[in-house]
Amino acid sequence: MTHRIRMLPSGHTFECEATETVLEAALRSGVNLDHGCATGTCGECLARVVSGSVGEELFHDYVVGDAERLQGYALMCRSRPGSDLEIEAHEARSAADIPEQQLTARIVRVDAPADDYRVLHLRTPRTRTLRFLAGQSVELKLRGLQPRVLPVASCPCNGMQLQFHLRRDPRDPFAERVFHDPAFTAPVELRGPFGEFILDEEDPNPLVLVALDTGFAPMKSLIEHAIALELPQPVVLIWFAIHPGGHYLANYCRSWADALDDFRFVPLVLDAGRGRRLTASEQALAVLARLESLPEPRVYLAGPADPTRDLEQALAAAGLPGERLRMETMP
Ligand code: FES
Incomplete structure (x- = not known):
């Protein structure tokens, strides 16, 4: 049986099966409820049920006092709905709402979608998952190597x-380790998240995501978050490949057309032939040509530092207002 959950004060709504917790359903739906352990220990997901009734309550160590219970408070990571619910809770809406975390993860797989x-x-x-917003980055540390900051590419x-x-x-020891000695199950120390390159969920305007090379990673996170939120506006992904094999997940991108109402994938290459690369101005014109039919688009731009800054300047010179652009550069 499915119940409808309405969050206050945000007004976010989502569906929750009677067999899952409110927190599980919220996260799946792109609603970033405050939480920590997800196992009933830390108390960070405590929220007030304003209307409706909690069904099953799973075991938890954290003690919810009698006075709190009388006011309707319950742990969202341990509560399954018994009816439609209205819940008053805090949701992360900005990077400042997410605390810095330190945890240890394990490498479980390394895929090779292209040679490089x-x-x-x-x-x-x-019991110790990473809480972050789509588009943010994390510091990763492998034993014996300097930490490396990378954007999270998942939802x-x-x-x-x-x-x-x-x-x-070859100049990046972290990448070399992953390419040549991934050491499955090796521990990776994580610290973060960092960065303000996040989706403005209140903005109803079309989204234009411009990725250069592995700047695709934060775009993937943003798009998967947009899918979870069921955002209705058009989404255009323009992906510039800088190196051979640079559209390393192109088929995956095409599959998003099924999940979003209005999605366009535009793969472009910087190679202009005869050893020449598109200039930043030519790249900007290629981007702006894809914006012509979109009213007031918001442009998110990410990629390696130098070409991304060059493209940002070229877009500004070509007339894109600065307030309509968000940029993230990677080392
Ligand atoms: S997230 Fe820790 S008690 Fe619910």
Whole structure:
């Protein structure tokens, strides 16, 4: 049986099966409720049920006092709905709402979608997942190496299964380790999240996501979050490949057309032939040509530092107002 949950004061609504907890359903639906352990120990998911009734309450160590219970408070990670519910709770809406965390994850898989690209899959303990907003980055530390900051490429709806993208780079010891000695089950120390490159969920305007190379990683997180939220506005993903094999998850991108009402994937290459690369101005014109039919689009731009800054300047010079652009650069 499915129940409808309405959050206050945000007004977010989502469906919750009678067999899942309110927290599980909220996260799956892109609603970032305050939480910590997800196992009934920390008390961070305590929220007030304003109307409706909680059905099954799973075992928890955290003690909810009698006075709190009388006021309707319950742990969202331990409560399954017994009816439609209205719940008063705090949701993370900005980077400042998410505390910095430190945890240890394990490498569970490394995919090789192209010769020079790897997709690193990490898993956190079930009781210690990573809370982050789509588009944010995390510091990863492998034994014996300097920490490396990478954007999370997966959806915040699953803080236990995390994904990161890497391009082969002999000057990058972290990437070299992942390419040549991934050491399955190796521990990875995580710290974060960091960064303000997040979705403005209140903005109803079309989203244009412009990725250069592995700048695709935060875009993937943003799009998966947009799908979880069921955002209705058009989404355009423009992905510039800088190196051979640079559209390393192109088929995955095409599959988003099924999940979003109005989604366009535009793969472009910087190689202009005869050893010449598109200039930043030419890239900007290629982007702006895709915006023409969109009213007041919001542009999110991410990629390696130098070409991304060049493209930002070229977009500004070509007339894109600065307040309509968010940018994230990667080392
Ligand atoms: S998240 Fe820790 S008690 Fe619910």
